[in-house]
Amino acid sequence: MRNNYSEQVFVDSQPPPYSDTKVKYAANCEIIPLQNMKLAVKDLFDIKGIPTAAGNPDWLRTHPLPSNTNSTVASLIKHGAAYEGKTLTDELAYSLNGQNIHYPTLINPVNPERLPGGSSSGSAVAVAAELADIGLGTDTGGSIRVPASYNGLFGLRTSHGLIPTDNMVSLAPSFDTIGWMCRNIDDLEKVAKVLLPKESANATTHETVKFCIATNLISCSEQADHIEKMVEGLKSATALKLVQENINTSTYKISDTFRTLQGFEIWQQHGEWITRTHPTFADDIQQRFDWCKTITLQDYNIAKQQQQSFTKYINSRLQKHDVILLPTTPGRAPLLSTAANQLGEYRNNLIKFTAIAGLAGLPQIHLPLFTINNAPCGISLIAPKNQDLRLINIAKKLMKHLL
DSSP states (O other): OOOTTHHHHEEEOOOOTTTHHHHHHHHTOSOOTTTTOEEEEETTBOBTTBOOOTTOHHHHHHSOOOSSOOHHHHHHHHTTOEEEEEEOOSGGGOOSSOOOTTSOOOOOSSOTTBOOOSSSHHHHHHHHTTSOSEEEEEESSSTTHHHHHHTTOEEEEOOTTTSOOOSBOOSOTTTOEEEEEESSHHHHHHHHHHHSOGGGOOOOSSSOEEEEEEHHHHHTSTTHHHHHHHHHHHTTOTTEEEEEEOOOOTTTTHHHHHHHHHHHHHHHHHHHHHHHHOOOOOHHHHHHHHHHHHOOHHHHHHHHHHHHHHHHHHHHHHHHOSEEEEESSSSSOOBTTOOHHHHHHHHHHHHHHHHHHHHHTOOEEEEEEEEETTEEEEEEEEOSTTOHHHHHHHHHHHHHHHO
């Protein structure tokens, strides 16, 4: 049943023209994996016959009605998911705040005084408000992980390239991934088993899982005390091996490196359209697009070398450990009243946490384990590339030890 969040979250709720796909699938299968699970789709994914606005009226005005449907959306509906509608996204997905000047302000259902997070903002709010069970989104620089953290949801950013990104609006192709958010980890896993290649799973039931505890990142997060108490309580678990270790982010300047590479690609992707169309953007997003235009090929090549060095480094950590445990975000969602310049500073700090998986193309899962003064936050686990299903298994194993 729709509640008062519906008008804010959904930008389109007409049924897709191919809704009979689910019926055809059901006729040939005894079990429908996603039956009765409501699906909210970020408004970057093309659905045949339904407009894609990408969070910006000028994009909607200058692009034709999609004639094809994104394969992930089609697969979810084929396997039983009930399409509820397209959800609001930050403009062209180039924000982590969950605000869009062209639409009514999204309200964080868990803590209305704080930002809902973006850019998969509508999908996150839809799930948190129980308008949907699956919040489908994308993650380039944190757009699944951040709103999952801010809304108290489980969220998965998949390995780069593991799920096709056909028929959707891209932001920065070498970083764009598909992901989803759910209120519980079992639902998250159901979706994963539909969308992810089975070879990405490895048995974890009887093995000892080695955790790299990212001590330096934990220490500079708002939830540090909660994580440290959790780690202390897990030390007696024989199935878990916990090793505290600093993750070197400063040598590789990962925040600057990520933003430079992403920005260069964004301008390659959208610069011609922006120059020709002169779309209206929020001030902060316009400033970032203006900055993207100034990034030189030399800047890009230097950042690319840093990315390659960092990827080699982080993969070496994951050869010694099964997963890296770190805070997903620096803490709770910023307050709605936070000044624009403070949000900019916060964004730069936030990217230090999200750029690890982004630069190396790794899967990352958010676990909503904590609340601070009624506002959620949590931890993430990062696994080697293409071990997404195994990552979920490890997360479930960890959760069992925490119960």
